[in-house]
Amino acid sequence: MQFELTEEHLLIRQAARDFAQTELKPGVIERDEHQKFPAEQVKKLGELGFLGMMVSPQYGGSGMDAISYSIVMEELSKVDASTSVVVSVNNSLVCYGLEKYGTEAQKQKFLVPLAQGEKIGAFCLSEPEAGSDATSQHTTAIDMGDHYLLNGTKNWITNGSTASTYIVMAQTDASKKHRGINALIVEKGMEGFTVGPKENKLGIRGSDTHSLMFTDVKVPKENRIGEDGFGFKFAMATLEGGRIGIASQALGIASGAYELSVQYAKERKAFGKTLADLQAIQFKLADMATEIEAARLLCYRAAWLKDNGLPYAQAASMAKLFASETAMRTTVEAVQIHGGYGFVKEYHVERLMRDAKITQIYEGTSEIQRIVISREVLK
Numbered sequence: 001m002q003f004e005l006t007e008e009h010l011l012i013r014q015a016a017r018d019f020a021q022t023e024l025k026p027g028v029i030e031r032d033e034h035q036k037f038p039a040e041q042v043k044k045l046g047e048l049g050f051l052g053m054m055v056s057p058q059y060g061g062s063g064m065d066a067i068s069y070s071i072v073m074e075e076l077s078k079v080d081a082s083t084s085v086v087v088s089v090n091n092s093l094v095c096y097g098l099e100k101y102g103t104e105a106q107k108q109k110f111l112v113p114l115a116q117g118e119k120i121g122a123f124c125l126s127e128p129e130a131g132s133d134a135t136s137q138h139t140t141a142i143d144m145g146d147h148y149l150l151n152g153t154k155n156w157i158t159n160g161s162t163a164s165t166y167i168v169m170a171q172t173d174a175s176k177k178h179r180g181i182n183a184l185i186v187e188k189g190m191e192g193f194t195v196g197p198k199e200n201k202l203g204i205r206g207s208d209t210h211s212l213m214f215t216d217v218k219v220p221k222e223n224r225i226g227e228d229g230f231g232f233k234f235a236m237a238t239l240e241g242g243r244i245g246i247a248s249q250a251l252g253i254a255s256g257a258y259e260l261s262v263q264y265a266k267e268r269k270a271f272g273k274t275l276a277d278l279q280a281i282q283f284k285l286a287d288m289a290t291e292i293e294a295a296r297l298l299c300y301r302a303a304w305l306k307d308n309g310l311p312y313a314q315a316a317s318m319a320k321l322f323a324s325e326t327a328m329r330t331t332v333e334a335v336q337i338h339g340g341y342g343f344v345k346e347y348h349v350e351r352l353m354r355d356a357k358i359t360q361i362y363e364g365t366s367e368i369q370r371i372v373i374s375r376e377v378l379k
């Protein structure tokens with residue numbers, strides 16, 4: 001058992017922390033208010049190698065481990081979860097899946113620019129009538145010999161308009177149910193592919209969330225990932241790693257709100273003392289600190305299992321379930337500690353509270369995580 005981070009982990013943590021303070025913090029309130037995508041910040045993250053963190057250097061990535069990825073996600077999310085979701089989706093839902101299951105030609109053409117941050121990717125599974133029930137895909141990909149004819153609509157797609165490379169799950173053979181689903185690489189600009197209006201969201205408002213429409217889009221056969229019918233397994237396997245990213249994002253939202261609360265409690269005076277001298281506040285901080293530490297250990301354990309080639313589906317679901325519930329509880333308490341100041345935008349905690357909510361929903365709701373965990377328990 002080894003609880004210490006390596007020298008490399010500490011260095012990457014400092015780099016992400018510095019980036020969050022110098023590049024993300026200025027303007028984060030305004031980007032949230034105006035739903036402005038952090039384009040410059042994402043470009044810089046790409047140049048620093050944060051968009052292809054775990055991809056092998058052979059394909060333009062940084063070749064780091066999943067623990068480093070979890071650390072970076074926490075640090076960025078303490079300040080700006082709208083930016084960190086771009087990092088999470090590009091790394092774990094797009095780059096990871098392409099590197100693990102893509103052909104050499106797909107890796108050269110699509111993975112290299114994504115890992116280098118020259119292009120951004122999107123993962124398109126959810127539909128108007130298929131969120132948690134992901135096997136019930138209505139988008140169709142009819143086999144036309146040398147290409148698939150893609151038709152349908154995808155909903156709530158992160159990086160919806162800024163991405164260039166989209167991995168789209170679609171049903172080729174409905175009689176085979178989930179075994180008839182394929183994962184296809186769709187490029188921006190393909191005829192018949194249109195991006196719907198931007199969603200006006202409660203949280204992570206700087207991120208770019210859209211519906212996508214496909215009308216008779218011709219997707220070449222060489223853009224299919226894996227064997228015919230591998231699409232659902234591809235989506236599930238990719239989401240396993242994605243859940244480590246979102247768990248770490250939730251951890252960061254919680255620890256960001258906690259750090260602001262500790263600072264505020266030490267400064268704010270009430271009843272002739274600081275808030276930090278009041279037991280009611282001390283106990284809130286103690287609960288926050290304990291839950292955050294537990295969430296961090298769950299995130300690191302899931303990442304460690306992944307790094308060591310061990311099964312990690314249950315661990316990733318546990319980390320996401322606990323970290324996202326912790327993010328929600330912690331941010332609500334952080335607003336409470338800040339009182340009236342917590343309810344206004346300048347103090348950051350109200351945004352963190354709004355951002356926390358999505359971590360209980362996307363890449364599998366808390367209820368879906370409980371399904372995954374309990375199935376393992378009852379196996």
Ligand code: COS
Nearest residue numbers: 125126131132134135178233236237240313362363364368
């Ligand atoms: N890795 C690889 N394959 C997996 C897998 C994983 N982690 N989890 C499931 N599968 C496979 C199963 O082995 C099964 O394949 P076979 O029938 O060939 O054996 C197939 O996927 C279907 O699995 P299952 O029968 O468990 O499907 P269910 O319909 O019962 O649903 C849940 C499984 C609910 C766990 C799944 O639909 C899910 O995760 N839903 C949430 C999706 C989600 O996260 N949506 C958010 C969109 S992205 S923001």
